[in-house]
Amino acid sequence: MSRPYVSRADLGGTTGHGPIAYEREGVxxxxxxxxxxxxxTLAAGPPGGWNIDISRSARxxxxxxxxxxxxxxxxxxxxxxxVDHGLVTRAEFEAGHASGPxxxxxxxLRAEAVPAVLAAGGPTSREPRAPNRFEIGDxxxxxxxxxxxxxxxxxxxxxxxxxxxxxxxxxVFPDTNARGLGEQPQWLYTVVFDATDLWDEAAxxxxxxxxxxxxxxxxxx
Amino acid sequence: xxxxxxxxxxxxxxEPMEVRVRALETLLTEKGYIDPAALDELIDTYQNRVGxxxxxxxxxxxxxxxxxxxxxxxxxxxxxxxxxxxxxQGEHMVAVEQTNETHNLVVCTLCSCYxxxxxxxxxxxxxxxPYRSRxxxxxxxxLREFGVTxxxxxxxxxxxxxxxxxxxxxxxxxxxxxxWSEERLAELVTRDSMIGVxxxxxxxxxxxxxxx
Numbered sequence: 001m002s003r004p005y006v007s008r009a010d011l012g013g014t015t016g017h018g019p020i021a022y023e024r025e026g027v028x029x030x031x032x033x034x035x036x037x038x039x040x041t042l043a044a045g046p047p048g049g050w051n052i053d054i055s056r057s058a059r060x061x062x063x064x065x066x067x068x069x070x071x072x073x074x075x076x077x078x079x080x081x082x083v084d085h086g087l088v089t090r091a092e093f094e095a096g097h098a099s100g101p102x103x104x105x106x107x108x109l110r111a112e113a114v115p116a117v118l119a120a121g122g123p124t125s126r127e128p129r130a131p132n133r134f135e136i137g138d139x140x141x142x143x144x145x146x147x148x149x150x151x152x153x154x155x156x157x158x159x160x161x162x163x164x165x166x167x168x169x170x171x172v173f174p175d176t177n178a179r180g181l182g183e184q185p186q187w188l189y190t191v192v193f194d195a196t197d198l199w200d201e202a203a204x205x206x207x208x209x210x211x212x213x214x215x216x217x218x219x220x221x
Numbered sequence: 222x223x224x225x226x227x228x229x230x231x232x233x234x235x236e237p238m239e240v241r242v243r244a245l246e247t248l249l250t251e252k253g254y255i256d257p258a259a260l261d262e263l264i265d266t267y268q269n270r271v272g273x274x275x276x277x278x279x280x281x282x283x284x285x286x287x288x289x290x291x292x293x294x295x296x297x298x299x300x301x302x303x304x305x306x307x308x309x310q311g312e313h314m315v316a317v318e319q320t321n322e323t324h325n326l327v328v329c330t331l332c333s334c335y336x337x338x339x340x341x342x343x344x345x346x347x348x349x350x351p352y353r354s355r356x357x358x359x360x361x362x363x364l365r366e367f368g369v370t371x372x373x374x375x376x377x378x379x380x381x382x383x384x385x386x387x388x389x390x391x392x393x394x395x396x397x398x399x400x401w402s403e404e405r406l407a408e409l410v411t412r413d414s415m416i417g418v419x420x421x422x423x424x425x426x427x428x429x430x431x432x433x
Binding site: 009011012013017018019020022028030033035036037038040042043044047052056059060066069070071072075078079087088093096097101102104109111113114115117118119122123125153166168171190192198199202205208211 | 246247312330345353357366376380381413
């Protein structure tokens with residue numbers, strides 16, 4: 001039996017996290033290892049073969065997510081990913097050294113390819129196969145049910161009524177992509193909510209939007 | 222980094238995180254999956270080349286060129302691409318404009334989504350729990366913490382980047398800059414003003430000739 005899926009990263013509207021620790025523009029890394037962790041994570045993607053949704057899922061399910069600094073989260077998730085996706089064996093990871101050569105068929109990000117790879121990025125838009133179900137101005141209600149996997153519908157808008165404000169085309173669906181079930185692209189919308197519908201203490205004149213995939217939404221009556 | 226002797230012995234003097242990251246790099250390099258020079262290239266890119274000065278150029282162009290501003294509204298991805306700012310974490314861009322009626326603020330409550338192509342890597346506070354939790358619920362309080370007090374009749378609009386669409390805030394052009402060049406204007410555009418947690422600098426902050 002698998003354990004229930006718990007994301008510890010769904011923080012919108014939660015309380016008790018203290019003041020914001022401001023940092024001025026220009027501060028990028030605090031330690032060399034942070035820069036290394038960022039670069040390693042980006043470079044391990046091509047040979048690892050995982051996708052951004054699998055990475056996010058690995059991070060948000062870390063039991064001590066809230067106790068870790070950002071690049072410590074990335075590092076801990078990467079440690080899981082390299083083993084789970086077979087880049088290294090558990091024994092190699094524990095030993096800290098390779099017991100044999102890698103698989104030459106895996107893609108490796110070479111230094112000379114970095115500018116082109118970054119410039120290309122990883123667009124998530126896909127060709128529509130059907131028209132969009134919702135139009136700008138439509139009232140929609142978001143999914144209220146908890147799902148037992150990675151998802152991108154924040155809890156603070158769960159089961160709430162909002163209005164479609166933008167239609168972004170068809171995008172890779174994180175809920176399946178994160179579980180290795182394929183891209184299964186869906187229409188993506190910006191849905192805007194009146195803050196007074198979300199929180200008792202909210203003042204009028206405050207709105208918040210999320211970007212929501214088609215299957216997160218139903219027509220609100 | 223090395224001291225020319227056994228690497229394993231060095232670990233005792235390193236921070237635990239440094240040890241873990243180095244161990245991963247060593248292991249993946251031994252397997253042939255990582256080109257260490259690619260890591261250097263990636264770090265150099267985000268430390269020195271891709272940052273909020275990119276976004277400042279976008280904003281300054283929008284301030285001086287109404288056609289570009291219109292293009293940004295229509296297709297921000299293409300408009301930014303025309304200035305050379307595209308690619309990773311900027312594949313699907315939307316520009317949102319500050320007005321006298323509405324103040325926009327961008328957050329990612331679920332992780333750390335941020336428009337890398339125009340702002341570089343996100344600051345630590347943007348990725349941390351205090352900002353992510355409160356920006357959607359108490360944006361006026363968050364803004365006050367950043368030193369921005371909005372008039373009561375200005376609406377606040379928060380954009381939670383929950384998908385792969387990335388939002389860049391286009392601040393309002395400061396008054397008294399009518400005869401300014403695009404280059405000088407860009408100096409007024411702060412990172413914070415393009416997230417929506419700050420305002421552009423006042424014209425007095427950039428003195429004549431200081432940019433030479």
